[in-house]
Amino acid sequence: MEPIDLWFSIGSLYTYLTASRVGRVEQETGIRFRWRPFSVRTIMLEMDNVPVKQPIKLAYAWRDVERRAAMYGVPFRTRPPYPLKNSDLANRIATVAANEGWCADYVRVCYRGWFQDGHEAGSEPNISPTLHEIGQDAARVLPLAQSEDTGRALAAATDEARRLGIFGVPTFATRGEIFWGDDRLDDAIRWHRKGALVP
């Protein structure tokens, strides 16, 4: 069976839930997810959709993530730093990771450092410990992440996401449909299996 495309950007709150539980979902369902990093920030700025301009909605989102983390058995201790100062670098590394096949581990460990230890994704002391833990050499990965080729690949992925009508993350794409939000993961799985949400 084809994988479900998991479009995401590091920097998103709700992607923490997905990054933390999608491995378990893969085991339970036998469905594979293909990690597709892009810059949702670029698309959201184009749409003038800026979370920090909506403090009431953002406060709700934090509480919603906290409650749902407990539901999924995902740790949520303290309010992590937000927004990220350097989401671009975090997503450039994800682009390298997706290309080389270690993206699931990278995103999971990166988000764990950010949300559980308070170490901001895309900055130190998150980048180096994350790469070290998953067996990647920072001295090789970082120049590659910062290369023009990687910048072009990230921009191309952002263009592809825009063409698909994606405007937020995580978004699951399967069979020509998109499903926005960690809370649409079950819908995406149903659609992937049956082309319908009917149980």
Next chain:
Amino acid sequence: MEPIDLWFSIGSLYTYLTASRVGRVEQETGIRFRWRPFSVRTIMLEMDNVPVKQPIKLAYAWRDVERRAAMYGVPFRTRPPYPLKNSDLANRIATVAANEGWCADYVRVCYRGWFQDGHEAGSEPNISPTLHEIGQDAARVLPLAQSEDTGRALAAATDEARRLGIFGVPTFATRGEIFWGDDRLDDAIRWHRKGALVP
């Protein structure tokens, strides 16, 4: 057991799903929902959160509602007129209805006319047939809905919603927490029962 407060405005897309299925949920769970009409439009304008300014997101929302309507067995045939020309009158009538105890029927039938027959809520030929079907006298209800008292009650409900941190509809409120979206109905029920989302 206390009811769950169901904060809503007629005019919202997703409230169609809730209006169509909450009666069944009440029967299945034994939990009662208290209909709380307010003007979410007022709050969204304050936040500069205007759906028609976000056409890509709005197109997705229609598709999401369509898919989920099928999941719930709720009819969804054609794209209903949107946005409403006169949501204020629809919500003034809801305010009278909530005060007098016939709000669930009013909202369900009003939304059915809007989404299934394409008759815009808050305008004719939606208002009169809806009131007639649920056994209400339009000649009595309409002047009451347009009265200053009802305007003040709707504004007071909007103030209360704002104080609760509500910024979208439907929102379910129970035990000091708010749950935004038709897709958070299950979360609200869990919280109502246990004060937690853990199954």
